[in-house]
Amino acid sequence: MASEKPQVMVTCTAPVNIAVIKYWGKRDEALILPINSSLSVTLHQDQLKTTTTAAISKDFTEDRIWLNGREEDVRQPRLQACLREIRRLAQKQRTAGDGDALPLSLSYKVHVASVNNFPTAAGLASSAAGYACLAYTLAQVYGVEGDLSEVARRGSGSACRSLYGGFVEWQMGKQADGTDSIAQQVAPEWHWPQLRVLVLVVSAEKKLTGSTVGMQTSVETSALLKFRAEAVVPARMTEMTRYIKERDFHGFAQLTMKDSNQFHATCLDTFPPISYLNDTSRRIIQLVHRFNAHHGQTKVAYTFDAGPNAVIFTLDDTVAEFVAAVRHSFPPTANGDKFLKGLQVIPSLLSDELKAALAMEPTPGGVQYIIATQVGPGPQVLDDPHVHLLGPDGLPQRVA
Structure with missing residues (x-):
């Protein structure tokens, strides 16, 4: 258990998206690259969302994650891919001199707690909202800026579409390394109010x-x-x-x-x-x-x-x-x-x-x-410290 308060703690929410042109099938399993482009509608977070809190501390001895109040295996490959990718981008930014102000070490372990306010694994795009929220929250914690398509996609392909509000296309891309397989907004959430x-x-x-x-x-x-x-x-x-x-x-x-x-x-x-x-x-x-x-x-x-x-x-x-x-x-x-x-x-x-x-x-x-x-907006940072899912000890304090 942590002896001091975590150095950084951030809570964010991310939306569910529903594809109207479907994604089904990958050309690369490891990088999660699709065999076709897809297009989705982002749903409003007032009704469907994932909330995620991430914290890092020099006192944490290992990476840990809780989903809907239950601790999950942090070694799950897709989870590891997201963590690795975020830490790699944070390191890259630092080396480039963009992140000198970050008062934290990349070697700190992270604790993550995540909850959905809708049924999980029932075909309601819970993994898309979950991994988009994870990528977005970790990016805030580690000070990573720029497009997070690649990070979210490593967790769940359609998660990259949940990084934006409104109407979103996920371009399949042509490159073998997946750098051009990214999500882009087609129209904002206020485009079609009816x-x-x-x-x-x-x-x-x-x-x-x-x-x-x-x-x-x-x-x-x-x-x-x-x-x-x-x-x-x-x-x-x-x-x-x-x-x-x-x-x-x-x-x-x-x-x-x-x-x-x-x-x-x-x-x-x-x-x-x-x-x-x-x-x-x-x-x-x-x-x-x-x-x-x-x-x-x-x-x-x-x-x-x-x-x-x-x-x-x-x-x-x-x-x-x-x-x-x-x-x-x-x-x-x-x-x-x-x-x-x-x-x-x-x-x-x-x-x-x-x-x-x-x-x-x-x-x-x-x-x-x-x-x-x-139709609703993309991920949000919650500024109210009362909404954190982790307590000052870095352990889950409530299930929302």
């Missing part, structure tokens, strides 16, 4: 096939994945960027759904096949298409990452009606008052015509709850 996001939590269970293993198998066995990466994604990246810049919801929504469907098709084309969607996921897809057909236009879009939970994109004037449609199709079995979390949504009544158009036998409890959110 856009809303609904996370339909179908299951908070840990998924059976982890993303890392799933991707590896897909790269080795799926011909469709190779075709997708080479022939489909480049044009879709250009298209999606245009739809976002022009705030063209119809184009954005249709392409988001098509890309999600194709990603899951590559999972089925993997051998043995991988299925991240369950029956409720498929019913949500059906609900969205029937809702849109009833309105005669695309008012709602779904996307699914490597898990059964749906992320829905819509505009602010459609939220209330779609939430009512979800509640009608998947009535809550308990805690009906807690069914909707996040942004306030004034419930709307469903018309008999829409109920008839949905033509779905209700599945009680199929959707556990909905998180209503919007």
Whole structure:
């Protein structure tokens, strides 16, 4: 246990991002370099975020990390890659004479505590938020400046997209060393104020096939994945960027759904096949298409990452009606008052015509709850010392 207060302690938060053009498959496992570029939407931290505190002290005898209150093995390779990379950059900056003012030794050990305010490993991009937050917090502690894409990417590929708010592209890059495989903002968080996001939590269970293993198998066995990466994604990246810049919801929504469907098709084309969607996921897809057909236009879009939970994109004037449609199709079995979390949504009544158009036998409890959110900013430094997850002794003091 530390005998004195840590020399430096910093707490930061980082957001979840949801890809609308999916990343699946690596060309380099060690450096985590993707076989195709991807594009994502950063969700607001008021609803979904990782909070991380990092501290360094001359009294710490080893690097240690706690995740959601439980100590994890700090020797985990991706964790080590992030730590190594940050320390390397800090050393490089010092040697260049940029960091002379830093009153700390790079040999000091670090303690890290991290918590998510949403289910972990359930296909809600927890590793992206977690590693983005780790990279950003460590950079503050060690005084590292500049782009952190490489550091975050070493932890989890899509984490580099969580380093920015708004709409973000991760360029696959061409270089073997990955120096050009970086994230860049396409449009800031305030660019499309009407856009809303609904996370339909179908299951908070840990998924059976982890993303890392799933991707590896897909790269080795799926011909469709190779075709997708080479022939489909480049044009879709250009298209999606245009739809976002022009705030063209119809184009954005249709392409988001098509890309999600194709990603899951590559999972089925993997051998043995991988299925991240369950029956409720498929019913949500059906609900969205029937809702849109009833309105005669695309008012709602779904996307699914490597898990059964749906992320829905819509505009602010459609939220209330779609939430009512979800509640009608998947009535809550308990805690009906807690069914909707996040942004306030004034419930709307469903018309008999829409109920008839949905033509779905209700599945009680199929959707556990909905998180209503919007596009949000990138990582933040929290200045209030009361929010630190580590105490003065460098050990966890609370679980947020």
